[in-house]
Amino acid sequence: MILLVSWIYTLAVCMLAGISNCAAASRSTYNEHLDLKPLPRNNLLASFNFEIYSDSAAETELGNDGQVFWAHYGLFPRSVGQIVQSTRAHELHLRFTQGWWDAEEWGFLPHNGKHAGGTGVEVWAWIAGESDTQAESRWYELVNALSGLFCASLNFVDSSRTTPNPISFRPDSNMRSSFLTYPDSGSSNSSSSDLHLYHGSLPRETVCTENLTPFLKLLPCKGRAGISSLLDGHRIFDSKWQSMALDFVPICDSDNGCRLHMTQKVDVVLDVQRSLQRQHSPIPRPPPPEELHCDISKAYHSESICFPLPNPDVVEWKLSDLFGLKIKSRCQVDQTDGNDVSSSSVCTHITPAWHLTREGGTVVSSTSSNACFSLHESDEFDLAFSTSNSTSVSANDQPPVYIQRSMTGRGQQYGGIQTIIYNPSMTDSVSVIYLESLPWYMKPYIHTMVAGLSSTSSSSATSPSPSASLTQEVMKDILYRPFLERVRGTYLELKLEVPPESRLTLSYDFDKALLYLAEYPPDANRGFDVPPGILTVLTREDDGNMSYTYALRTSSLLLSLPTPDFSMPYNVIILTSTVMALAFGTVYNILVRRFVYEEDLVAQHTPLMQKLKPKIWERWKTPTVSNTGSNKEESAKVQERADAKDRGLKS
Amino acid sequence: MNELLKVLSLAFAACLALSSVGVHAQQQMVLDNVTLNQFLSDQLAAREGATGNHANNWAVLVSTSRFWFNYRHLANVLSMYRTVKRLGIPDSQIILMLADDVACNPRNAFPGTVYNNADRALDLYSNNIEVDYRGYEVTVDTLLRVLTDKVDPTTTPRSKRLLTDENSNIFIYLTGHGGNEFLKFQDAEEVSAFDLADAFAQMWETKRYHEILFMIDTCQANTMYSKFYSPNVLAVGSSELDESSYSHHADSDVGVAVIDRFTYYNLEFLERVDKGSELTMKDLIESYDPVKIHSHAGVRTDLYKRNLSEVRITDFFGNVQAVEIDEDDDD
Numbered sequence: 016m017i018l019l020v021s022w023i024y025t026l027a028v029c030m031l032a033g034i035s036n037c038a039a040a041s042r043s044t045y046n047e048h049l050d051l052k053p054l055p056r057n058n059l060l061a062s063f064n065f066e067i068y069s070d071s072a073a074e075t076e077l078g079n080d081g082q083v084f085w086a087h088y089g090l091f092p093r094s095v096g097q098i099v100q101s102t103r104a105h106e107l108h109l110r111f112t113q114g115w116w117d118a119e120e121w122g123f124l125p126h127n128g129k130h131a132g133g134t135g136v137e138v139w140a141w142i143a144g145e146s147d148t149q150a151e152s153r154w155y156e157l158v159n160a161l162s163g164l165f166c167a168s169l170n171f172v173d174s175s176r177t178t179p180n181p182i183s184f185r186p187d188s189n190m191r192s193s194f195l196t197y198p199d200s201g202s203s204n205s206s207s208s209d210l211h212l213y214h215g216s217l218p219r220e221t222v223c224t225e226n227l228t229p230f231l232k233l234l235p236c237k238g239r240a241g242i243s244s245l246l247d248g249h250r251i252f253d254s255k256w257q258s259m260a261l262d263f264v265p266i267c268d269s270d271n272g273c274r275l276h277m278t279q280k281v282d283v284v285l286d287v288q289r290s291l292q293r294q295h296s297p298i299p300r301p302p303p304p305e306e307l308h309c310d311i312s313k314a315y316h317s318e319s320i321c322f323p324l325p326n327p328d329v330v331e332w333k334l335s336d337l338f339g340l341k342i343k344s345r346c347q348v349d350q351t352d353g354n355d356v357s358s359s360s361v362c363t364h365i366t367p368a369w370h371l372t373r374e375g376g377t378v379v380s381s382t383s384s385n386a387c388f389s390l391h392e393s394d395e396f397d398l399a400f401s402t403s404n405s406t407s408v409s410a411n412d413q414p415p416v417y418i419q420r421s422m423t424g425r426g427q428q429y430g431g432i433q434t435i436i437y438n439p440s441m442t443d444s445v446s447v448i449y450l451e452s453l454p455w456y457m458k459p460y461i462h463t464m465v466a467g468l469s470s471t472s473s474s475s476a477t478s479p480s481p482s483a484s485l486t487q488e489v490m491k492d493i494l495y496r497p498f499l500e501r502v503r504g505t506y507l508e509l510k511l512e513v514p515p516e517s518r519l520t521l522s523y524d525f526d527k528a529l530l531y532l533a534e535y536p537p538d539a540n541r542g543f544d545v546p547p548g549i550l551t552v553l554t555r556e557d558d559g560n561m562s563y564t565y566a567l568r569t570s571s572l573l574l575s576l577p578t579p580d581f582s583m584p585y586n587v588i589i590l591t592s593t594v595m596a597l598a599f600g601t602v603y604n605i606l607v608r609r610f611v612y613e614e615d616l617v618a619q620h621t622p623l624m625q626k627l628k629p630k631i632w633e634r635w636k637t638p639t640v641s642n643t644g645s646n647k648e649e650s651a652k653v654q655e656r657a658d659a660k661d662r663g664l665k666s
Numbered sequence: 667m668n669e670l671l672k673v674l675s676l677a678f679a680a681c682l683a684l685s686s687v688g689v690h691a692q693q694q695m696v697l698d699n700v701t702l703n704q705f706l707s708d709q710l711a712a713r714e715g716a717t718g719n720h721a722n723n724w725a726v727l728v729s730t731s732r733f734w735f736n737y738r739h740l741a742n743v744l745s746m747y748r749t750v751k752r753l754g755i756p757d758s759q760i761i762l763m764l765a766d767d768v769a770c771n772p773r774n775a776f777p778g779t780v781y782n783n784a785d786r787a788l789d790l791y792s793n794n795i796e797v798d799y800r801g802y803e804v805t806v807d808t809l810l811r812v813l814t815d816k817v818d819p820t821t822t823p824r825s826k827r828l829l830t831d832e833n834s835n836i837f838i839y840l841t842g843h844g845g846n847e848f849l850k851f852q853d854a855e856e857v858s859a860f861d862l863a864d865a866f867a868q869m870w871e872t873k874r875y876h877e878i879l880f881m882i883d884t885c886q887a888n889t890m891y892s893k894f895y896s897p898n899v900l901a902v903g904s905s906e907l908d909e910s911s912y913s914h915h916a917d918s919d920v921g922v923a924v925i926d927r928f929t930y931y932n933l934e935f936l937e938r939v940d941k942g943s944e945l946t947m948k949d950l951i952e953s954y955d956p957v958k959i960h961s962h963a964g965v966r967t968d969l970y971k972r973n974l975s976e977v978r979i980t981d982f983f984g985n986v987q988a989v990e991i992d993e994d995d996d997d
Binding site: 113155156159160162163164166167168170171219220221222223224225227228229231238247248249250251252253297298299536537538581605608609610 | 668769777778803824851852
């Protein structure tokens with residue numbers, strides 16, 4: 016109703032103003048923002064944020080037959096919009112991450128971990144579909160289309176790497192008011208029951224310049240002007256941790272109508288000393304003796320002996336040193352009526368120990384701990400940081416939980432996983448959901464899962480002691496779906512509650528599978544990557560609902576499975592030897608083997624005494640042959656008997 | 667019983683002998699020159715306008731080797747990628763297949779960078795690179811499917827398909843480790859010269875190319891094009907049977923060899939070519955010096971009807987088409 020009224024109002028205004036192409040209640044806009052925050056040990060967290068809103072559309076423009084194919088992109092990239100719409104995805108989240116976030120040194124993940132992924136590539140989306148199979152086939156279409164757009168092997172996300180409907184993810188947009196209607200969805204507004212969540216991850220995927228290039232090409236200035244011009248693959252991929260995130264979320268609100276909204280973020284933790292050194296020489300070389308900072312408190316310190324301090328306290332660097340260039344001009348986007356619909360700003364989060372020198376731009380706000388600048392369209396912008404105490408960095412709140420996962424056991428048949436979740440808070444317990452998707456060739460035994468709790472407070476130090484009651488106290492819920500060989504992996508989601516100041520150790524055993532020959536990758540002896548575990552922290556709101564406040568991921572694991580010897584000479588020798596043995600054996604048998612009757616064999620093989628015995632006995636029994644007449648008969652009988660015997664043997 | 671067994675074994679041996687002879691006989695069929703020429707002229711006569719000019723240019727650039735020590739194969743392919751882009755072929759018409767990632771490899775002392783020369787003057791992995799197939803996707807199956815377009819049209823994105831037609835000139839470049847009539851993919855499987863020949867034959871039947879320039883830089887590379895039998899295929903290889911192809915030089919900071927000899931001397935020639943260049947394929951072939959390349963590069967022209975001195979380099983490496991200028995002043 017409100018939308019209809021606003022549309023009529025807009026139309027009236029348009030007719031009065033005489034503008035022919037006036038249909039949108041709100042214009043497409045573009046915002047870019049850079050946050051710079053020094054971290055301990057001469058590191059720098061640089062967070063690039065890019066936000067694009069499409070033109071909004073009124074209801075009646077959405078086609079007579081109910082078919083909606085969004086036509087009012089404005090600055091919104093058409094390539095993403097068309098992929099998302101043709102696969103009926105209501106929300107899409109894509110992450111490319113490499114490196115390790117040191118939570119103990121650097122604290123909270125940027126944006127509360129909502130926009131950081133696990134090692135490799137991670138993608139999840141809510142897909143509309145009347146049935147599971149239809150939604151799943153659309154999911155595969157979506158990941159294939161994304162693989163072409165982002166030059167990543169996302170087409171490998173098949174059923175064995177997809178997790179359907181994990182509870183660790185909640186949609187960002189209000190699904191009930193989602194206006195993306197599709198011809199076959201039946202109702203004009205898709206209800207949330209039609210939406211299926213799929214999550215896929217590829218921990219082995221590399222992230223390199225070919226992923227950054229299409230990422231930048233989605234922006235209005237295509238990475239050539241404004242803050243996005245600082246994003247250079249040579250610097251971004253020379254960092255301790257970097258994460259590129261893309262989130263597509265359609266938004267409806269009363270002020271602006273319904274619009275497509277996309278945020279792109281690049282978060283990088285740069286090692287300042289290493290990046291500065293790249294300016295001088297492309298290859299890291301040790302500094303000359305006069306530039307060494309020595310620890311003079313050491314007893315052996317002298318002119319010829321130096322214990323080098325790794326991190327100098329007095330530092331001075333500029334943005335152009337770290338990123339290789341200055342920001343030439345801001346990315347200015349004007350609509351057809353001449354209004355500037357873009358904005359760009361740079362903010363720093365420092366302490367009073369740091370001193371900033373700006374070149375170009377204007378100051379928007381400046382306090383001792385936070386300074387923001389906006390960029391001009393014509394000048395270059397550069398920012399110089401200097402301090403005499405680089406250890407003084409803005410306070411980082413301690414994250415609500417720490418997690419660490421590792422593999423235990425040895426050998427090629429069995430193994431175990433051990434996950435340690437640590438709650439540092441002294442007063443509050445923390446509720447978390449821990450999602451683990453294991454590949455099908457890791458076969459876990461859930462009945463072997465034990466939880467051990469140990470307190471880390473200084474008053475008591477107990478070792479983890481698994482017990483049934485403890486497991487029930489700590490493990491609030493288990494969602495588990497066992498694996499199906501070669502079809503899907505294990506899905507395990509645990510709802511846990513970790514008491515304050517304690518360390519929870521979860522461990523379980525698994526079996527390793529033997530794969531078919533064709534299933535081994537070309538570098539099988541490296542091992543197989545297991546996707547990171549995802550930990551989501553829940554906080555109880557005032558109204559009693561649980562909201563997802565923080566997300567973090569473990570590192571991926573490397574699983575060594577029993578691998579055959581792929582070496583070609585070995586296989587050739589084995590095969591050839593087998594064939595030769597068979598051939599030789601057959602031919603030898605044909606040539607040498609003779610078939611004889613059993614009686615002949617017995618006669619041949621009876622020993623000499625046995626042969627002579629009946630003859631001697633015969634002699635002894637029968638009378639001599641020299642007798643006359645009457646003996647003729649007997650001798651004839653003897654002869655007969657002897658003949659009969661001979662005949663008996665030979666027949 | 668005895669006799670029966672003897673007969674059976676003799677029959678088995680006879681079968682084995684006959685089958686091996688039969689296979690050999692089949693191979694003989696394609697290699698007979700007289701029948702081949704007849705076959706070719708029949709094919710060409712069937713295709714009208716086959717000797718006309720091309721309308722678009724495509725490139726399929728494949729590196730088949732994995733692992734850090736095969737850096738030079740990826741540098742080979744990236745050099746060719748840079749060359750064809752420089753001469754005008756857009757990314758949408760290039761299929762680039764890299765079997766491994768060396769630019770962002772943890773072993774790379776220069777992150778995000780690939781060099782093909784120890785002077786490190788040129789970075790091949792600049793900010794505008796589009797890799798269509800990478801890592802484990804680069805397999806024999808994928809290559810043959812891309813060439814013959816036997817992919818699932820609903821799921822395969824357009825950037826990963828070779829959408830050529832009968833007026834397309836395709837430049838196909840393969841590099842890696844190979845041998846007598848085979849090319850090894852990622853240390854796990856091989857594609858044989860027969861497979862490639864059949865793929866090209868399928869492409870001809872389905873009118874997917876006008877002319878193909880097939881270039882291959884591996885050991886014993888010339889054997890890979892010995893089995894082709896489709897018309898309009900010009901093939902260039904880096905070494906003869908029983909000859910290896912060698913790397914050119916190594917960079918001591920990268921730590922491995924950065925370019926192969928055959929590709930190095932090809933690039934030396936191609937650096938002189940720009941979009942308007944009139945250099946021909948004959949010039950390129952004549953520039954090959956076995957003393958410098960350390961192997962005998964070969965060319966196969968019997969399937970290719972045009973005279974090499976009339977074929978411009980940009981017919982294959984660039985995106986240059988014949989343009990007819992309308993001299994008429996009236997609009």
